Amino acid sequence: MPSPLLPPGLLLAGYLLGSLPCGWLAARLLAGIDIREEGSGSTGATNVLRVLGKGPALAVFLLDVLKGTAAVLLAREVLGGAGWQGTELDGWVVGAGLAALAGHIWPVWLGWRGGKAVATGLGMLLGLAWPVGLACLGLFLTVLSVSRIVSLSSMVAAVGLPLLMLGWFPGHGGFRPAYLALAVLTTVLVLWRHRANLQRLLEGTEPRLGSGGSGGAAKG
DSSP states (O other): OOOTTHHHHHHHHHHHHHTOOHHHHHHHHHHSSOGGGSTTSOOSHHHHHHHHOHHHHHHHHHHHHHHHHHHHHHHHHHHHHTTOOHHHHHHHHHHHHHHHHHHHHSOGGGTTOOOOSHHHHHHHHHHHOHHHHHHHHHHHHHHHHHHOOHHHHHHHHHHHHHHHHHHHGGGTTSOOHHHHHHHHHHHHHHHHHTHHHHHHHHHTOOOOTTSOOSTTOOOO
16 A cells, blocks of 8 residues: 555655745855845746846746756656556645645745746646646747736736646546646636736736836746
């Protein structure tokens, strides 16, 4: 019988992976500053781009993506190897991904103040269903190329996620309730984390990339 202690341990591992403060560490090591006191206050890659430049931002983005992917793949590998399967396995793997998102948004190391979970969410999707993750990334980049507003691009990609997940099911084993629940929860979480950005969008004051404002920070 698979050990009942494994799933909670992997949820904790997912949280700790997600809570690794890559953006905060980059700002502290490279500039001696607390990134949460600069720009939008987010620890994500967009705020790092604004404060530190392209190179550090790209590194932080990739690391934040990797956190989400690693949490999912670790849970799938360990639980699958221990005999978990089917909907039970799906549920715990999704739980590990959500734990990574929670860790990124509310990191224990930084007084529960982290990023907005877009990059880590992308990594989680790439680990769970990489075609869906790539489709979300494509949607994000398409909107960004037109609008040059990171927050808007993030929210559009988040809203499209459940539909993309539903389109993925037919060719990949049929309906998977845990995956759809994850897509819906991720959408809600991203929109909630961007509620201030949404207000600025409605007011017409949300900055575009290159404008020097702080409201567009969304990745991470």
